[in-house]
Amino acid sequence: MISKTINLTLKVWRQGRKEPIGRLETYQAKDISTDMSFLEMLDVVNEDLTKAGKEPIAFDHDCREGICGMCGAVINGRAHGQEKKTTLCQLHMRHFKDGDTIVVEPWRARAFPLVKDLVVDRSALDKIIMAGGYISANAGGAPDANAIPISKEVAENAFNAAACIGCGACVAACPNASAMLFVSAKVSHLALLPQGRPEAARRARAMVQAMDACGFGNCSNETECEAECPKGISIVEIARLNREFFKSEFS
Amino acid sequence: MNWFFELLRASIGKKLLMALTGLAFCLFLLIHLIGNLTLYGGKDLFLSYVDHLHALDPIIRVAEIGLLFFAVIHVFTGLLLFWQNLQARPVRYQVNKNAGGRTLGSATMPYTGIFILGFVVVHLLNFHFIDHSQQSVFQAMDTTFSLLPYVIFYTFAVIVVAVHVSHGFWSLFQTLGANHIKYMPAIKGLGVVLSLLVAAGFGFIPVYVSFLM
Numbered sequence: 248m249i250s251k252t253i254n255l256t257l258k259v260w261r262q263g264r265k266e267p268i269g270r271l272e273t274y275q276a277k278d279i280s281t282d283m284s285f286l287e288m289l290d291v292v293n294e295d296l297t298k299a300g301k302e303p304i305a306f307d308h309d310c311r312e313g314i315c316g317m318c319g320a321v322i323n324g325r326a327h328g329q330e331k332k333t334t335l336c337q338l339h340m341r342h343f344k345d346g347d348t349i350v351v352e353p354w355r356a357r358a359f360p361l362v363k364d365l366v367v368d369r370s371a372l373d374k375i376i377m378a379g380g381y382i383s384a385n386a387g388g389a390p391d392a393n394a395i396p397i398s399k400e401v402a403e404n405a406f407n408a409a410a411c412i413g414c415g416a417c418v419a420a421c422p423n424a425s426a427m428l429f430v431s432a433k434v435s436h437l438a439l440l441p442q443g444r445p446e447a448a449r450r451a452r453a454m455v456q457a458m459d460a461c462g463f464g465n466c467s468n469e470t471e472c473e474a475e476c477p478k479g480i481s482i483v484e485i486a487r488l489n490r491e492f493f494k495s496e497f498s
Numbered sequence: 499m500n501w502f503f504e505l506l507r508a509s510i511g512k513k514l515l516m517a518l519t520g521l522a523f524c525l526f527l528l529i530h531l532i533g534n535l536t537l538y539g540g541k542d543l544f545l546s547y548v549d550h551l552h553a554l555d556p557i558i559r560v561a562e563i564g565l566l567f568f569a570v571i572h573v574f575t576g577l578l579l580f581w582q583n584l585q586a587r588p589v590r591y592q593v594n595k596n597a598g599g600r601t602l603g604s605a606t607m608p609y610t611g612i613f614i615l616g617f618v619v620v621h622l623l624n625f626h627f628i629d630h631s632q633q634s635v636f637q638a639m640d641t642t643f644s645l646l647p648y649v650i651f652y653t654f655a656v657i658v659v660a661v662h663v664s665h666g667f668w669s670l671f672q673t674l675g676a677n678h679i680k681y682m683p684a685i686k687g688l689g690v691v692l693s694l695l696v697a698a699g700f701g702f703i704p705v706y707v708s709f710l711m
Contacts, residue, residue, distance in 0.1 A: 260592075271592060324595030350593045357586050420597055422605070423583035425509075455508055464586030465509040465579045467607065468669040470599035486677030489510055493675065496505045 252278045253345040257292065259304055260352045264363050271350065281341040285328065286311060286318060288340055305364040313337040313477065316412030319419070320365045321352040326416040326475040334414060334477045354415050356424035358462045369415050371461040372429060378457035379450035380433045382443050395441055408436035410478040417472035417480075423464030428472035430458050431488035432480050438491055448495035455492055510673075512575050517670035519572040524667055524692065526565060527659070531699045538706070541636055548635050573615055580608040603665030610662040617655040624648075643708040652704040660697035667692055 255276040262269025274296070279288050286308050293303035309317035313334040320335055322328040328338040343349065351365065359367040397405075411432035418426050434451050437443030443450070466485060473482045505511035536547040551558065596605075603610075624642050625635060633641075642648050667689030671677065676685070 258592075268589075321591060321593075324591060324593035325597060352591055352593070355587050355589055355591055357588055361589075422600065424586040425583075427509075455510055459507075459509050462586060463509075464583040465512065467513075467579070467583070467604070468665070468672050469604045471597050472599070474597035474599040482672065483677050483679065486672055486675045489513075489673060490675035492508070492510045493514070496501055496508075496511070 251281045251341075253281060253340065253343060253347075255279060255288075255343060255346070256348040258348065258350045259364070261304070261364055262361055269361070269364075271352075279340050281339070281343075283340045284311065284336050285322070285338040285340065286336045305362075305366050307366050308336060311336040314412060316414040319354060319414045319416055321354065321419055323350050326354070326420040327414075327477055331474075332477055332479045334412075337477075354419035356415075356418050356463065358424065358426070359415065359418065367415075369413075371463070372413050372415060372426065374461055375426065375430055375454050375457045376433065379446070379453035380437070382437060382446060384442060397440065401439055405436050405439040408432045408439065408480065408484050411436075411476075411480055412478060414477060416475050416477060418463065420471045420475035421464065421466075422469050422471060423467055425466045425472075426458050426461070426463040427466035427485050427488065428476060428480055428482065430454050431482075431484035434488045434491055435484040438487070447491055448498065451488060451491035452495045455488075512579055513673045515571055515575045516579070517673040519568040519575075520666050520670045522565070522568050523572070524663065524670075527663070527696055528692070531695060534703060535699060537703060541711075545634060545636055569615075569618075573611070576608065576611050601665060603661050603663075604669070606661065607665055610658050613658050614655070614662060617651075617658070620651075621655075639707055643704045646708075649704040649708050653701045656700040657697050659700070660693040663696055664689060664693040 257274045257276055258271040259274060260269050261272045274292055276288055276292050277295075279291060283291070286306070289304060289306060296303045306320065307317050309315045311318070313336055316334075318335045319327055322335070322338070327333055327335045328342070330338055330342060353359075353361055353365045354367045354369075356367075358371040359369055362368050409432070411429060413429060415426075415429070417428035418424055421427075434447075434454060437450065438447040468482070468485075470482055473480065506515070533547055533551065537544045625638050628638055643652070668682070668686045671682075671685045
């Protein structure tokens with residue numbers, strides 16, 4: 248494989264822990280291999296910054312395989328960058344051209360207070376899960392396979408919703424900073440399965456109330472979330488959440 | 499009643515209000531459009547339609563009060579949601595780009611909505627709150643559309659209504675939970691058809707009255 252290197256200009260949001268407001272600062276990313284991921288490119292820039300005695304850019308990351316939901320930044324106005332169904336760690340530098348200027352910003356939402364630079368506090372999503380994103384069954388030992396029959400179609404729908412990694416891109420991409428896609432994915436994946444059914448009504452209600460209390464915006468069906476979701480979760484889940492919510496309110 | 503206020507406090511409850519009142523306005527638009535199309539049959543047909551409509555006066559009064567009630571809910575809930583959504587992102591992005599989800603209709607809903615409110619007020623002042631013993635609705639229309647600025651304003655306004663409907667129609671089904679891969683394309687198609695009907699059907703009336711009648 249022929250590897251190529253490119254030079255880039257980065258404009259990165261810098262904001263210290265105690266600073267009320269930050270600013271975009273310009274850095275040069277030199278000799279970046281196009282086989283690198285966006286995070287590896289940031290690693291190279293951070294090494295240069297550290298050698299120059301400057302504070303490296305703080306960003307969240309963990310598995311770097313696109314499955315943990317830890318990384319994420321807004322790249323040139325797009326959550327996780329311009330590629331479809333991609334997390335930031337899986338966004339490769341071959342999608343950029345030599346000489347490009349890239350603006351890197353953190354997720355922006357009142358419910359996601361900024362910690363430092365590109366790191367935001369997404370514990371609001373945990374609060375929503377704590378409100379009802381679970382089943383309270385005494386599980387005991389592992390049940391026999393297929394002891395509870397679930398059709399392939401239902402299992403697939405539930406799995407599509409369960410693919411949510413909770414990265415927060417839907418909130419970042421939503422013009423209203425709403426967390427509806429996240430909440431709907433969590434409500435759907437449990438409500439579709441028999442184990443989650445008994446608590447479905449209470450769950451939908453509690454999770455929507457927790458979402459509202461966290462200060463997220465209201466969904467206005469802009470569908471930007473489904474376009475940016477790295478796991479391709481559809482707004483069909485939001486419609487299902489709405490149905491579950493109405494069922495619980497009107498029953 | 500606790501459940502009712504809990505519902506209205508919730509974000510999805512407010513969306514439900516927008517969807518149900520919006521559905522009522524879509525139905526109203528369609529009925530209003532069908533009625534107005536009699537205009538293309540000439541003055542006599544149009545005036546006979548107006549007479550027949552007002553023969554149903556008690557029903558019309560109830561419908562008017564209902565629409566006013568819905569309008570108050572739609573406007574206030576819409577403004578509240580608009581304000582809450584602005585608050586939800588105190589620090590805006592330096593670079594804004596769409597991922598392909600937003601449309602002209604969806605991105606401009608609050609603004610087209612506020613414009614339509616103004617248009618409805620002007621429209622009612624021109625045709626509803628006039629002395630009906632002095633002039634027929636047809637004469638009022640003739641007077642209004644003899645002025646070019648009104649022709650342009652009315653045509654522009656119904657295009658704005660069409661843009662609002664282009665997002666509102668499918669969006670209300672989504673909010674009500676009626677999104678299914680099999681039926682959503684048809685609902686979206688119907689929304690586009692309704693928008694085009696509104697834009698063409700209403701939009702051509704001022705031009706027709708002022709230039710062709």
